[in-house]
Amino acid sequence: MAKARSNALLRVAKTLLFLACLVPLAHLGWRAWNGDLTPNPIEYITHFTGDWTIRLIVATLAVTPLRKLLRVPALIRYRRMIGLFACFYGTLHFLTWLCVDKFFQWPEIVKDLSKRPFIIAGFTAFACMLPLAATSTAGWIRRLGGKRWRLLHRLIYVTAIAAVTHYYWLVKSDVRLPLLYGALVALELGYRMVVWARERRWRGVRSAPRYGKLASTGAERGLS
Numbered sequence: 084m085a086k087a088r089s090n091a092l093l094r095v096a097k098t099l100l101f102l103a104c105l106v107p108l109a110h111l112g113w114r115a116w117n118g119d120l121t122p123n124p125i126e127y128i129t130h131f132t133g134d135w136t137i138r139l140i141v142a143t144l145a146v147t148p149l150r151k152l153l154r155v156p157a158l159i160r161y162r163r164m165i166g167l168f169a170c171f172y173g174t175l176h177f178l179t180w181l182c183v184d185k186f187f188q189w190p191e192i193v194k195d196l197s198k199r200p201f202i203i204a205g206f207t208a209f210a211c212m213l214p215l216a217a218t219s220t221a222g223w224i225r226r227l228g229g230k231r232w233r234l235l236h237r238l239i240y241v242t243a244i245a246a247v248t249h250y251y252w253l254v255k256s257d258v259r260l261p262l263l264y265g266a267l268v269a270l271e272l273g274y275r276m277v278v279w280a281r282e283r284r285w286r287g288v289r290s291a292p293r294y295g296k297l298a299s300t301g302a303e304r305g306l307s
Contacts, residue, residue: 093160097161128183132179139166140169140243143239145271146158167219204245204248207241214238218236247265
């Protein structure tokens with residue numbers, strides 16, 4: 084009974100999260116329907132989808148620290164959905180630039196890539212998100228194995244750093260938001276580094292007495 088109730092609450096929470104992640108898209112559609120996409124609609128859509136991409140990347144990275152600090156392990160069940168929506172808005176951001184802004188004009192695209200480093204940083208972030216989204220299912224965890232899957236999904240760190248770099252290089256004057264996102268990403272990655280260092284030291288402390296005991300036993304046997 085308790086398990087069924089817990090599963091029901093989880094489904095409700097996931098449904099609410101799914102709808103919440105669709106709110107930005109609905110807002111964008113509403114503004115488009117009412118012809119309220121500013122005098123430069125392509126630029127507005129590009130920036131809007133890019134903003135929500137980086138917000139959801141930051142939110143995805145925040146799940147692990149929050150679930151440990153707040154001691155709510157169930158939060159991990161929502162990370163995949165947030166990450167997939169980050170990739171979804173990232174795809175909209177990329178396609179707006181490729182199809183609507185550049186209209187598949189490959190010479191101009193190549194020229195932009197050579198002259199505007201922020202585009203390379205953005206493409207790096209997007210390219211790193213694609214394998215994460217493609218391998219986010221339980222089936223892929225089984226195919227790759229837990230260790231290789233976790234190693235692959237560390238690309239989220241590259242994605243976050245590249246996304247912040249893309250945003251910072253893109254903005255020409257007011258860099259407060261890129262710096263804010265950069266600070267949040269630095270905190271999230273810094274937390275992981277601290278946890279990793281503590282766990283490594285703890286493993287070293289636990290293995291040291293055992294190693295000493297084995298060495299002592301081996302010496303005694305050698306003497307005998």
